[in-house]
Amino acid sequence: MVAxxxxxxxxxESAGALAHGLKLTLQLSAISFVLSLVxxxxxxxxxxxxxxxxxxxxxxxxxxxxxxxxxVYVLFIYFGISAVxxxxxxxFAAGVVALTLLNSAYMAEIYRAAIQSVDHGQREAALALGLxxxxxxxxxxxxxxxxxxxxxxxxxxxxxxxDSSIVAVIGLxxxxxxxxxxxxxxxxxxELYTATAVAYIVLILAISAAAALLERRLARHVRGGGSxxxxxxxxxxxxxxxxxxx
Amino acid sequence: MTNVLAxxxxxxxxxxxxxxxxxxxxLDVWVTAISFVLACAxxxGIAVLRLSGVRLLSAPAFAYVQIxxxxxxxxxxxxVYFGVAIVIGLNFSPVQAGIVALxxxxxxxxxxxxxxxxxxxxxxxxxxxxxxxLSRTGTYRHVLLPQTLRIVIPPLGNVFIGLLKGATLxxxxxxxxxxxxxxxxxxxxxxxxxxxxAVAVIxxxxxxxxxxxxxxxxxxxxxx
Amino acid sequence: xxxxxxxxxAELDLGEEIVVAExxxxxxxxxxxxxxxxxxxxxxxxVAKGEVLVVIGPSGSGKSTLLRCLNFIAPPDAGSVxxxxxxxxxxxxxxxxxxxxxxxxxxxFYRTHIGMVFQHFNLFPHMTAADNVALGPTRALGLxxxxxxxxxxxxxxxxxxxxxxxxxxxxxxxxxxxxVAIARALAMRPQLMLFDEATSxxxxxxxxxxxxxxxxxxxxxxxxxxxxHEMGFAREVGDRVLxxxxxxxxxxxxxxxxxxxxQNERTQAFLSAILS
Ligand SMILES: Nc1ncnc2c1ncn2[C@@H]1O[C@H](COP(=O)(O)OP(=O)(O)OP(=O)(O)O)[C@@H](O)[C@H]1O
Ligand SMILES: [Mg+2]
Numbered sequence: 001m002v003a004x005x006x007x008x009x010x011x012x013e014s015a016g017a018l019a020h021g022l023k024l025t026l027q028l029s030a031i032s033f034v035l036s037l038v039x040x041x042x043x044x045x046x047x048x049x050x051x052x053x054x055x056x057x058x059x060x061x062x063x064x065x066x067x068x069x070x071x072v073y074v075l076f077i078y079f080g081i082s083a084v085x086x087x088x089x090x091x092f093a094a095g096v097v098a099l100t101l102l103n104s105a106y107m108a109e110i111y112r113a114a115i116q117s118v119d120h121g122q123r124e125a126a127l128a129l130g131l132x133x134x135x136x137x138x139x140x141x142x143x144x145x146x147x148x149x150x151x152x153x154x155x156x157x158x159x160x161x162x163d164s165s166i167v168a169v170i171g172l173x174x175x176x177x178x179x180x181x182x183x184x185x186x187x188x189x190x191e192l193y194t195a196t197a198v199a200y201i202v203l204i205l206a207i208s209a210a211a212a213l214l215e216r217r218l219a220r221h222v223r224g225g226g227s228x229x230x231x232x233x234x235x236x237x238x239x240x241x242x243x244x245x246x
Numbered sequence: 247m248t249n250v251l252a253x254x255x256x257x258x259x260x261x262x263x264x265x266x267x268x269x270x271x272x273l274d275v276w277v278t279a280i281s282f283v284l285a286c287a288x289x290x291g292i293a294v295l296r297l298s299g300v301r302l303l304s305a306p307a308f309a310y311v312q313i314x315x316x317x318x319x320x321x322x323x324x325x326v327y328f329g330v331a332i333v334i335g336l337n338f339s340p341v342q343a344g345i346v347a348l349x350x351x352x353x354x355x356x357x358x359x360x361x362x363x364x365x366x367x368x369x370x371x372x373x374x375x376x377x378x379x380l381s382r383t384g385t386y387r388h389v390l391l392p393q394t395l396r397i398v399i400p401p402l403g404n405v406f407i408g409l410l411k412g413a414t415l416x417x418x419x420x421x422x423x424x425x426x427x428x429x430x431x432x433x434x435x436x437x438x439x440x441x442x443x444a445v446a447v448i449x450x451x452x453x454x455x456x457x458x459x460x461x462x463x464x465x466x467x468x469x470x
Numbered sequence: 471x472x473x474x475x476x477x478x479x480a481e482l483d484l485g486e487e488i489v490v491a492e493x494x495x496x497x498x499x500x501x502x503x504x505x506x507x508x509x510x511x512x513x514x515x516x517v518a519k520g521e522v523l524v525v526i527g528p529s530g531s532g533k534s535t536l537l538r539c540l541n542f543i544a545p546p547d548a549g550s551v552x553x554x555x556x557x558x559x560x561x562x563x564x565x566x567x568x569x570x571x572x573x574x575x576x577x578x579f580y581r582t583h584i585g586m587v588f589q590h591f592n593l594f595p596h597m598t599a600a601d602n603v604a605l606g607p608t609r610a611l612g613l614x615x616x617x618x619x620x621x622x623x624x625x626x627x628x629x630x631x632x633x634x635x636x637x638x639x640x641x642x643x644x645x646x647x648x649x650v651a652i653a654r655a656l657a658m659r660p661q662l663m664l665f666d667e668a669t670s671x672x673x674x675x676x677x678x679x680x681x682x683x684x685x686x687x688x689x690x691x692x693x694x695x696x697x698x699h700e701m702g703f704a705r706e707v708g709d710r711v712l713x714x715x716x717x718x719x720x721x722x723x724x725x726x727x728x729x730x731x732x733q734n735e736r737t738q739a740f741l742s743a744i745l746s
Contacts, residue, residue: 163318384610
């Protein structure tokens, strides 16, 4: 066996390109996350709406878009749908659409569970005070449900960041795509993929740390500064949630 | 429909190759099954380490779970197949690399599931068993594991399905699974919509079948 | 305990004492500065054959821990437990495999011959009542399935649960669960029974039935150590009472004497609080 000589110098040399890829990963994730947050809420509200067809439609949406993996959606949207409608979606747009459809379906379920977890008495009390349905939802139900939903939604963000690497398959030069390209020229796959893996880990750690902080902010209003779980425990909750690999 | 859209639907090439699609799907299934079994075995071991109460064992187990959950499967797959292979001078076949990546990633999830399952049990269960004179292994086998099993089956079912979805990524490293069949069709006949629809249909069917299987298993094991 | 002392104790007991515990110490979270608590601080105890010893004391005084030390579910840190002529300390011989095996065998001897009933029943939820009772006989005593089944039904019958043999714990009431738990312990044909607040988790109307069951067991000649807050039971069924506080035995004596004329201040305070 020939001993392998590590070429770690490749990593700092490629830092510029990798940073550019990372920027694209962040943009892709952030846009998809925000769109999913909004779309997911709309779907959740439809699922809880009085209208039957609307409920059925929303239900179908959540089932269909949670059924497959992001990889399949990306291929389907980038090649299949583009061909059928004769439009040329760029890789970035295809990635956003795929990530948003998939994750909004997951988020809809998170919102729904959170909304349903709010005590019925809260709603009734607000209605009894003469608040309308919309007002009741926006100022009583939703703020409470939001708090419950935060951990789940953050886990979606973690999933989005991880899943977004798959868009590299159709040629987007995000962090992963850039790495693949660099490997073909630099011939240092171990060093480059290790660096990229570390970058993803750090990114996701940062998200969970931020989320733990956010949760403490939100909890302060409710519990009056009680001790609760430690920051580390709270952070772990985020890392441990989320979907199984895709 | 064809009048409105420029696209000419052509299902022929897909339908002619139904056997290739099924063969590809079969490959996805058995790769998933092997990885799942290995991930469970590994996961139990890591869970036991995490619960050992010995810092020197539980800390690395914790780090293992954290790190593997932070790496996207695709990145991990490339790291194993291209990176590690070169460093240790070993040529993985694509399927082997896929199984390694799926197993290790999966084990980070199963470890947490088993840990939760074991922790959820009341300490009184082990005490009662030991007070009856059962050995440590007997206590695990007859009292703790049967109860843990009931707790972990639904989440393990999710891991299985997650791994199945993950297995479709293997086409990227030239494993001839069902997605690679679709890719070939797309290139040769330019029928992307039909080809990927076929993949979607098969995958949905598989997920539905395995979900149903988990539900049945759960029902069989459910206690009154 | 030195060897000579052990021999002496064994001679003295000869058929008399079933269990002798000497100088039992137990701490939890040892070596973790802040969290370490010294629960038992040198407890001695003797129970003769056929005797019923009632252990009382405030919450957290270490009563449950004491029972757990006797059958080594929580091995004592120091001190020894002599049971039917075997003497065990909490020290696990880690080095030599042969010694280790003898230790394991002794542990098994203690556990198979000492029955234990828990406050929260601790029935196995994935087994029927009959299987709960049969588990010990098959897996620890080596009875065949059929023998164990017979014995299990017999014991369930004895506590009036014959009809519930095929029910799962979740289908039983608290009182019924505790009866099954008693049958489970008795199916091992133990020489000593430990009851750890067996009625504390029960609804008031169910307590009487379980106490009745325990009384019947005592009358049949079973040696028992009973942790309880039921003073009526202690006075009527108990032969001796042992009052514990903060990990030490504060007072010990005949059941009536201790309950009606406690000598120690702490015993008096505890009893007047519990009886009022
Ligand atoms: N496994 C354990 N780990 C840490 N501390 C323990 C453990 N078991 C018991 N303790 C502590 O030991 C002390 C004595 O507990 P024990 O259960 O023996 O008291 P008790 O007299 O039975 O009380 P109660 O009447 O409430 O049952 C308590 O302070 C308890 O918190
Ligand atoms: Mg107790």
